Amino acid sequence: MSAATSPLDSVRSWPLRDRLGYFAAWAAGMALIAIAAAILIYMGYRGAQYFNLGLLIESPSSSLNQAKSGGFRDPLIGTATLLVLSTLIAAPLGVTIAVWLTEYGRPAGLARAVESAIEVVAGTPSIVLAMFGLILFQEWFGFLTFDAEGAVLGRSFIAAASMMSLIALPLVVGATREALNSIPGHVREASYALGKTKAATIRRVLLPAARPGIGTGAALGMGRVAGDTAIVVVLLGATLQILNGGDGGVFGFFKGTGGTLTSYVYYNSPAGEGLAPEKAYFAAFVLLGVVILLNFVVARLARRREPAWIR
Amino acid sequence: MDSVMRSEGPRSEPDLVLAPPPPVRRILVEEEPTVVQPPAPGNGYVPLGGHGNGLTTQVRRREPSSAPKIERMRTEGVSIAYGEKLAVDEVTIPVRQGEVLALIGPSGCGKTTLLRSLNRLVEITPTATRGGTITLDGEDIDRMEVTELRRRVSMVFQQPNPFPMSVFDNIAYALREQGSRRPRKEALHEHVADALVRAGLWDEVGSTLDHPALRLSGGQQQRLCIARALAARPEVLLLDEPCSALDPRSTQVIEDLILKLRDEVAVVIVTHNMQQALRVADHVGFMYLGELVEYGPAEQVFGSPREERTREYVGGAFG
């Protein structure tokens, strides 16, 4: 219940305008509940209906009868790989930028420019980022991509993860800045008064205190990365199976192509090949599970009490 | 002012023969102890703490109003509890138009809670429960529409809280948000001007009614809140420590305003400043730990209190 209301304020006595508003709010609320329930229940139902743990372990097969063969182990690995790689790129970059913006930020014009640039990235459609990445990796960084008989196609895990990190970047920067800004000034002053340099203060005092915020930002970023399809379709090759990028070994793995859960769902739906909606449903169900898990992590991190600063 | 000249002791080797140091002279300003004769009663002065207490603080009283005293509200055996904790304990007190009622007492004694029960603002707190009856012009306020009650019983808070709108919109708020038809701006202008005049603010903001209210000074904002509370012509005006956040000059302006208003509305003011209570109040209720310890005319409660606790509080033994 909100602050300034009294439970004995009876709606029946209100003027018509207010009663309409009241009912509109209730209608919107009920519709919201209905839609949310419908989505979650329907996906749960379909997921249970097509529940098949074996699919998680088998690799996709390239047989024509998609409905009966192959699982999505490779796309699962693909999703995990992209999550890890893009966070590994985005987190340090994001924290660095956030620290520079809040603790230094000189000259002011440069700081505003960086802020605006981050906002532009936040608002850019991921397909545009994917196109840019494709040209970038095709023409300049081809050595980091998949080699198909010498013809560079500009696709690989590295390429996809690099562009994905741009999607997660604004979220990490935003969350870290918020966390740093909520640390009161006297904490910094106390550290300086003890003779610590600014760099040491940041490293030893501020960043550890901002850890929940950074974690929240990283988890939010991971959520967006897990859910993105456009960059995967464009930059990962969207092959059903993970194909090593020629060199073999770990580096070859990152140079290779593959798919993720999102591209797998896309290609198994009528928009793609469309031959196996059952697998698409179950894959979507698993994908939802991953997202719910990440959301849960965010909620726990956000709820954890940051050190109570005496103001 | 003291100025003491200290002379140095003799050196071991008196090369020079110094003249003997002048005697120490203390320059003091003699302060005559002010002897204040307790003036004869009726002279307008009341010593705080009762005779024989030794206090010499004097407070100038104001003239009592000559308007007829109409009883507007009455609480009968009102008790209020927050969860398990009793905040107000069986209080019976009348509120009359034509006079100012001041509720005094130390922090946490329940005076603000009692005030907020008069316009049913206590109900907002989820754990609050209330017993007893409160009547407005004879009607039980629990049976009224709470919005109508609050139109007739207005409140001004401790911290000035003008809305983030223009001065005009602030004052017109009560007039606009109470009916189904939205009144035209021209029709409202007269009421707004009237409220500002009654609050003594017209001269200062009359020409800039469209300016943001948050740009006014603290004292002006509080007077704006009073004007806003008066706009819908309430019967009772509740003031919750209205001057505690203001400077002395604004405080004086508002106290004069309160005295002017008491003929039109019944005024209840909660204050922890005893001098203020003495300046503005006609009747005073002293509360302690939720109980209404003493209620009576201001001269009596401050000048010759019946209860021991009242005497101690008024004499400054605790606060």
Added chain:
Amino acid sequence: MPTEGIAARLPGRRGPGPGASSAAGTGFWSDARVERLLGAVACLVLLLIVGMIGFVFAKAWPSFADNGLAWFASGGDVDLQLEDIFASPANPAEYVYHLRAWPLLWGTFVVTAGAVTIGIVFSLFAAIFIVEFAPSQVNRVLEPVVRLLAAVPSVVYGLIGILVIVPWVGEHLISLERKESVANLVQLDGASISVGILILTVMIVPIMIAIVVDALRAVPRSWTEGAAALGANRWRITWTIAVRTARPAIVAAAVLATARALGEAIMLSMVAGSASFAPNPIDGITFLFEPTRPLASALVENVEGLSVVPFGETLFAFAAVLLVSSMFLSLAGFVAKQSMRKYGVRP
């Protein structure tokens, strides 16, 4: 007293000479150095992003230059035009750029504007419901669910749309006569702007609700209590005080939602139709069932052809339009929030 010894005796003065100007710091990582390093990283990212923007515009230029302002006009079938561009001869002098992109632009506008308009109104009332009227047990479930829905990937929405809603619409809402009435122009199979708008609205609503709910809750209690003490009922207080104070947040939510709607490629390509058609409002109700292809969807569906030079440049032209729109959007939101500062409503 001699001063030259002091510098040697004061702590922390043994750092690198001319480099360590104002700030303290011994050893390699002096404050000045750290600041420069961090600033360099920030600058690098800035350069990357600026480079990206510049690159997109540079690549898009030939398509705009060749068509002129007519690029934005209508004329002909966009899909056919794209095929021609793709089939350009290899000789740069003979590149085909001819394009009249209006159907794509109009489709983008209809879907985005429709979803954001419905979404904002719906989100506002739903947020009021959550903050003001919903019982607390309902909120305990509803709020986490809303935040969860904000994170659901667009491909899941697209899947439900394409497997459930589109066929249903195609079979039950579109009569045979209607299909035949426009059969010469376009196929009505359920994949349409109405499904696109519907699902897009559902996609953008959760994040808007979250933002508005936070803003409504952040309204100072003194204002809502003051309004209550003046005799306003619950709805009035919420509408005239809380919503008014939350206006900057509502604007921010709308901007965010519009940006998301503009960039939505995958879901819309699954449900909004497979033809680059400009839905015609004059068609009446049929308008709602006509397919379209917003810009972002057109990109995702045609991106394999990026390596064919004129085709790639045309695609970058689409991307440029999207970029400019989203930048303009941020600017408009910023201006709108500034104008609300006047009465003390802090953005």
